[in-house]
Structure formats: C-alpha cells, structure tokens
Amino acid sequence: MDQGVLYRASSSLRTQSTSFWRNGGPEIFSNLTREDDDEEALEWSALEKLPTYDRLTRGLFVGSNGDANEIDVRSLGFQERKELLERILKGADEGNERFLLKLRERIDRVGIELATIEVRFEHLTVGAEAYIGSRSLPTFSNFIINILEVKIFNLRNQFSGNVTYNGHGMDEFVPQKTATYISQHDVHIGEMTVRETLEFSAKCQGIGSRYEMLSELLRREKTANIKPDPDIDIFMKAASTEGQEASIMTDYVLKVLGLEVCADTMVGDELIRGISGGQRKRVTTGEMLVGPTNVFFMDEISTGLDSSTTFQIVKSLRQNVHILNGTALISLLQPAPETSELFDDIILLCDGKIVYQGPRESVLDFF
Known part of the structure; x- marks a missing residue:
C-alpha cells in the first residue's frame, strides 16, 4: 500500500471518528443523563413508600459526583453538611435570599400558610402604686x-382587660418562647468554641x-405527587429533627x-x-438565630462591628x-445610610422619648 492510500485511509478514520463524536456524543451523554434521572426517580419513589416517620428522617443526598443516594438526615457528617450548604448558599450576596425563596416556594406550592403573629388587646388598663416624698x-x-404593705394590703400592679396571642390567652402557652431577645452584653462560656456555643443554644x-x-x-x-428539590428537602428534614449531635442550623448560621x-476557636474571656x-x-x-422563633428583639447588635459586617447581618435578617x-426590632446607634435603607419602619429616640415612628421613606419629609 503506497503512501497516498495510507493517507486516505487515516483521513477516513479521522472523519468517521469526528462524525461519531459530533453525531453520537451528545446522544450518549443525554442517555446517561436520562438514566441518572430515572435512577433518582426510582429512589425517590421508594422513599415515598416508606412510613411517615421514616420519610421525615430520610432523603436523597446528591454527592459531589452527581449521584443521589438515600441517607438518614440524623447521620449527616460534617463534610456532607458542608457540601449541602455550599450548594444551597452558592453566591456571596444572593445565595441566602435564593435559598429562602426556594424554601418559601416549596411551602406555598402545597398551600401551607406560614404562621404569623397577631397580638390583640381589649379594654386594657394598667395601673401601679407610686410613692412620693420621703416614702420614695x-x-x-x-x-x-413596702414589703409589709404588699403582704397585708395586697398592693400590686393593677391590670385589667384581655390580651390574646393568635387568639390564645396568655395562660394557654409560654409567651417567653414566642420571641427572642438578643442582649447588647456578650455573656458566654469562654472555654467553649463558637460551634459548641451555638450547638448548645440550638439544643436548649x-x-x-x-x-x-x-x-x-x-x-x-x-397527595399531589410533587417531588421537591433534594437539597431543600434534606435541609428542612435535618433542621426539623431533634437528637442530632450536630445541627445543620448551626452550620447555616455560622456561614x-x-x-x-x-x-472551632474558643470564645474566650478575660483570662482565655x-x-x-x-x-x-x-x-x-447567632445564639438566638439558631432557634425556631420568628420574632427578634435585638439590642445594639452592631457594637464592635464595622459598617460592612453590620450591613450584611441586617440584610440577612431582612431577607x-x-x-x-x-419580625425584627433592632436598636442601632448611628447606622450607616445603606444599613438604614434596609428597614421598613424606623423609630427615632431622643432623651428616651420617641420623636418619630413610621415608614422609613417618610422620615425626611416629617422633619
């Protein structure tokens, strides 16, 4: 066989190979994708057939290689939680908002309304005894x-009227568990690490x-035959399961x-x-954000923080x-303009008195 024949033969092979990858390559990869989707659908179908308790603790975890495997959310390891949060919070600025929107979309899709807080009071009057002169x-x-008068004459604050919380009286539940107060004083156990501090708070x-x-x-x-996003499903199940050594809510708040x-650094104190x-x-x-409450009263959370960090924290809370x-009520001292613009309503205080309370957009027109 001469050189010209060899050249034509090799060219023909290259042409056929190129044609194969051009025409058959995408079809091969699409077939692989369909097979992966079918396998994931079968695993999800098997998961749906489990009893209710088992379905609440099991989900499909997508690994770094793209394979979906059934996993018990109570046994999520550190690396698995890290991979999960990196996927759902991908993106420095919009990651958290996109994740929360996916959570809300899943809840709204089946017609579940998130609980809101309504406090009503009717014919409410509060009175108190006050001493003047030398008795004060x-x-x-x-x-x-004073102690004897309280014991003998039963002098106490006078309260009358009716106060309800979402239609329930204050004696029907524990009101203190419905809201969270974040103090301006940093009181921690110095020997505990940051992660341990948040974990302890979450368990409490x-x-x-x-x-x-x-x-x-x-x-x-x-009932509606709806398949949720696997990552969102695992996060919600892990956040709703008690008895875990490490909570995914802790990792989420840390991030x-x-x-x-x-x-993994100790919080420290005057000696450590x-x-x-x-x-x-x-x-x-973060100690309070890991909990289940949706009402936050925050006192001077920006002390010791730069304006950029304060902005990011308030932005996350707003989302x-x-x-x-x-609902979040936050007290700040001289916040930066970009941080102030994140608030819906503003209360301005001067010498302990309210000088303005209303929408943020109307504060300049008011003065």
Missing part, C-alpha cells in the same frame, strides 16, 4: 414597709413547630454570619484568649423576616 427614698425602713431552644409543619408538608406533597473561620470583639458580638446574635413572615 430607697431606705431600709421604706423597703420593709429546640425545633419548635418545624416537625409538625414538615409532616403536613410531606403529606400534601405525596451566614461569617463565623466559619473561627468556628479567644475570638475578637466583633466575632463575639456575632456569636451573641429572613420578609420571606418567612418574621
């Missing part, structure tokens, strides 16, 4: 007389009504507040070197309360 002085004799606060809401959500999705870099003052302030905020129907 904080002396030992006045202290003893529990999961609230997440489990009941998730049970109803799964029931309605099964949102930018505390991942010091998660630990995290910085700004990080300690964020730990104080949370807007999308998940929460």
Whole structure:
C-alpha cells in the first residue's frame, strides 16, 4: 500500500471518528443523563413508600459526583453538611435570599400558610402604686414597709382587660418562647468554641413547630405527587429533627454570619484568649438565630462591628423576616445610610422619648 492510500485511509478514520463524536456524543451523554434521572426517580419513589416517620428522617443526598443516594438526615457528617450548604448558599450576596425563596416556594406550592403573629388587646388598663416624698427614698425602713404593705394590703400592679396571642390567652402557652431577645452584653462560656456555643443554644431552644409543619408538608406533597428539590428537602428534614449531635442550623448560621473561620476557636474571656470583639458580638446574635422563633428583639447588635459586617447581618435578617413572615426590632446607634435603607419602619429616640415612628421613606419629609 503506497503512501497516498495510507493517507486516505487515516483521513477516513479521522472523519468517521469526528462524525461519531459530533453525531453520537451528545446522544450518549443525554442517555446517561436520562438514566441518572430515572435512577433518582426510582429512589425517590421508594422513599415515598416508606412510613411517615421514616420519610421525615430520610432523603436523597446528591454527592459531589452527581449521584443521589438515600441517607438518614440524623447521620449527616460534617463534610456532607458542608457540601449541602455550599450548594444551597452558592453566591456571596444572593445565595441566602435564593435559598429562602426556594424554601418559601416549596411551602406555598402545597398551600401551607406560614404562621404569623397577631397580638390583640381589649379594654386594657394598667395601673401601679407610686410613692412620693420621703416614702420614695430607697431606705431600709421604706423597703420593709413596702414589703409589709404588699403582704397585708395586697398592693400590686393593677391590670385589667384581655390580651390574646393568635387568639390564645396568655395562660394557654409560654409567651417567653414566642420571641427572642438578643442582649447588647456578650455573656458566654469562654472555654467553649463558637460551634459548641451555638450547638448548645440550638439544643436548649429546640425545633419548635418545624416537625409538625414538615409532616403536613410531606403529606400534601405525596397527595399531589410533587417531588421537591433534594437539597431543600434534606435541609428542612435535618433542621426539623431533634437528637442530632450536630445541627445543620448551626452550620447555616455560622456561614451566614461569617463565623466559619473561627468556628472551632474558643470564645474566650478575660483570662482565655479567644475570638475578637466583633466575632463575639456575632456569636451573641447567632445564639438566638439558631432557634425556631420568628420574632427578634435585638439590642445594639452592631457594637464592635464595622459598617460592612453590620450591613450584611441586617440584610440577612431582612431577607429572613420578609420571606418567612418574621419580625425584627433592632436598636442601632448611628447606622450607616445603606444599613438604614434596609428597614421598613424606623423609630427615632431622643432623651428616651420617641420623636418619630413610621415608614422609613417618610422620615425626611416629617422633619
């Protein structure tokens, strides 16, 4: 065979090979994709046939290689939680908002309404006894007389009227568990790490009504034959399951507040070197964010923080309360303009008195 014949033969082989990859390549990959989708659908179908309790604790975890495997959310490891959060919070600025919107979309799709808070009061009057003159002085004799008067004459604050919380009286539940107060004082156990501090707080606060809401959500999705996003499904199940050594809510709050870099560092105190003052302030905020409440009263959460960090924290809180129907009352001293623009309503105080209360857009026109 001469050189010309060899050249034509090799050219023909290259042409056929190129034609194969041009025409058959995408079809091969599409077939592989369809097979993966079919396998995932079969695994999800098997998952839906499990009893209710098992479905609440199991989900499909998509690994780094793209394979979906059934997993028990109670046994999620550190690396698995990290991969999951990196996927659902992908994107520095819009990641958290996109994730919360997916959560809300899943809940709205089956017609579940998120709980809102309505406090009503009717014919409410509050009165108190006040001493004047020498009786108002904080002396030992006045202290003893005050105690005797309370015991003998039953002098107490006078309260009348009716106050209801979502239609329930204050004696039907524990009002203190419906809201969260974040103090301006950073009181922590110095020997505990940042992660341990948030984990301890999460276990103390529990999961609230997440489990009941998730049970109803799964029931309605099964009835409507709706398949949720696997990552969102695993996150919600992990956040609604008690008894875990490590909570995914802790990892989520650590990531949102930018505390991942010091998660395994001791908080520290006057005798133990630990995290910085700004990080300690964020730990104080994170302690309450890991809980199930949607009402936050925050006192001076920006102390020790730079304007950029304060902006990011308030922005995350704004996304949370807007999308998940929460409420946040935050006190700040001279916030930056970009931070002030994140608020819906503003209360301005001067010498302990309210000088303005109303929409943020109307504050300049008011003055």
